[in-house]
Amino acid sequence: MQTLEQVKEKVQRILMENYPIRMDKDGDFHINYESAHLFVRVRERTFGENQKDFIVRLFCPLINSFEPTQDLYKWVATEGQDFAFGHVQLILPEGGYPELLFSHTILAVDLDESELLNAVGAVLYTSVELDTELHQKFGGQMFGED
Numbered sequence: 001m002q003t004l005e006q007v008k009e010k011v012q013r014i015l016m017e018n019y020p021i022r023m024d025k026d027g028d029f030h031i032n033y034e035s036a037h038l039f040v041r042v043r044e045r046t047f048g049e050n051q052k053d054f055i056v057r058l059f060c061p062l063i064n065s066f067e068p069t070q071d072l073y074k075w076v077a078t079e080g081q082d083f084a085f086g087h088v089q090l091i092l093p094e095g096g097y098p099e100l101l102f103s104h105t106i107l108a109v110d111l112d113e114s115e116l117l118n119a120v121g122a123v124l125y126t127s128v129e130l131d132t133e134l135h136q137k138f139g140g141q142m143f144g145e146d
Contacts, residue, residue, distance in 0.1 A: 007054045007108050008042045014113050015040065019120070031120065035144035036060050036127040038120065042108065056111065058119055059103035060127035062088070066140025068098045075137070076100070085122040088130070100134060102127045 012029060015021045019031045029040040041057045066072070068090070080088030086104035093099075104123050106115060135142045 004044045033124045034128045036124050054108040056108045057105045058123045059101045061143035062100040062131040063140040064099040065097045066138045
């Protein structure tokens with residue numbers, strides 16, 4: 001059985017061979033592409049009795065500091081869930097600014113290079129367009145610059 005460190009090393013190796021990456025203070029891998037800032041997080045998931053596996057969560061912050069309106073909630077619940085790969089999440093932290101993320105999660109039990117790179121590409125390229133569209137529609141601040 002693989003360990004969390006082995007899975008993280010594999011993810012890091014694949015990413016480094018294909019993208020300029022850096023690691024942030026949380027231990028996530030970070031990739032910039034145009035206005036998109038992709039974070040790749042590897043975590044262990046436990047379920048059942050003594051069952052565990054690993055997941056890779058890919059997410060791009062899109063906009064923050066916007067007014068969470070009924071139109072925004074409706075968009076997140078409908079159009080924001082209607083992507084082939086990934087979905088938009090609304091984060092409402094206590095005492096912080098609301099934030100929209102585009103995220104996608106894959107299992108990493110037997111992760112291969114093409115699976116990871118396809119997921120990275122899908123999230124990055126979707127987010128590059130989506131952050132601008134959401135900024136124009138709902139205001140706030142874009143996480144990255146166009």
